[in-house]
Amino acid sequence: xxxxxxxxxxxxxxxxxxxxLNCDYTNSMFDYFLWYKKYPAEGPTFLxxxxxxxxxxxxxxxxxxxxxxxxxxxxxxxxxxxxDSAVYFCAASDSRGADGLTFGKGTHLIIQP
Amino acid sequence: DAGITQSPRHKVTxxxxxxxxxxxxxxxxxxxxxxxxxxxxxxxxxxxxxxVKDTDKGEVSDGYSVSRSKTEDFLLTLxxxxxxxTSVYFCAISESLSRGGVxxxxxxxxxxxxxxx
Numbered sequence: 001x002x003x004x005x006x007x008x009x010x011x012x013x014x015x016x017x018x019x020x021l022n023c024d025y026t027n028s029m030f031d032y033f034l035w036y037k038k039y040p041a042e043g044p045t046f047l048x049x050x051x052x053x054x055x056x057x058x059x060x061x062x063x064x065x066x067x068x069x070x071x072x073x074x075x076x077x078x079x080x081x082x083x084d085s086a087v088y089f090c091a092a093s094d095s096r097g098a099d100g101l102t103f104g105k106g107t108h109l110i111i112q113p
Numbered sequence: 114d115a116g117i118t119q120s121p122r123h124k125v126t127x128x129x130x131x132x133x134x135x136x137x138x139x140x141x142x143x144x145x146x147x148x149x150x151x152x153x154x155x156x157x158x159x160x161x162x163x164x165v166k167d168t169d170k171g172e173v174s175d176g177y178s179v180s181r182s183k184t185e186d187f188l189l190t191l192x193x194x195x196x197x198x199t200s201v202y203f204c205a206i207s208e209s210l211s212r213g214g215v216x217x218x219x220x221x222x223x224x225x226x227x228x229x230x
Binding site for chain 1: 117144146148153154155156157158161163169171203205207215217218219220221222223224
């Protein structure tokens, strides 16, 4: 049973516009959420995170929003750039444990020129 | 970049043969993880380690074993490889927090592409 869900396998956005990637989770024990970016033939790299005590975290062009009541988070990229084309993974953690992160299946973001 | 080296980067092997993948870190981080990435499944945890000789199973541990005899090395072994173990394998590390617990942010290696024919 998937605990972290990314229901859009792919997303195409025009350069300069906003990209919105969505993620839902089912485990109410998750209290820390992260987004990773992955290029082909490379390992995932950390992008941005948010603790469950917050509802928004911003880092440059990237903003993550968390709606705990809906068990939903989203990643906004504004403006989208060609280098943003990659697979984005949503991940979640129960910070009381040491058993790593639970990942979604990923969303392939394609930025169109 | 976090100092994580995975070897080999690519391997082709035959069904039934043993295979060992190596992860080496230079960060002296306590926690190490093995994930596999497959189309339609994202990243799934195989095994993890919270210290030398301390390991535990993840979500998809069947058919895999691990060992950690030194802080810097975490080995993943497929005792008898099967075609279903064809995948990209990623090692990850995370550090301890001064207040106790583990930093949830993982740093990943570049991956090992394993093909089992």
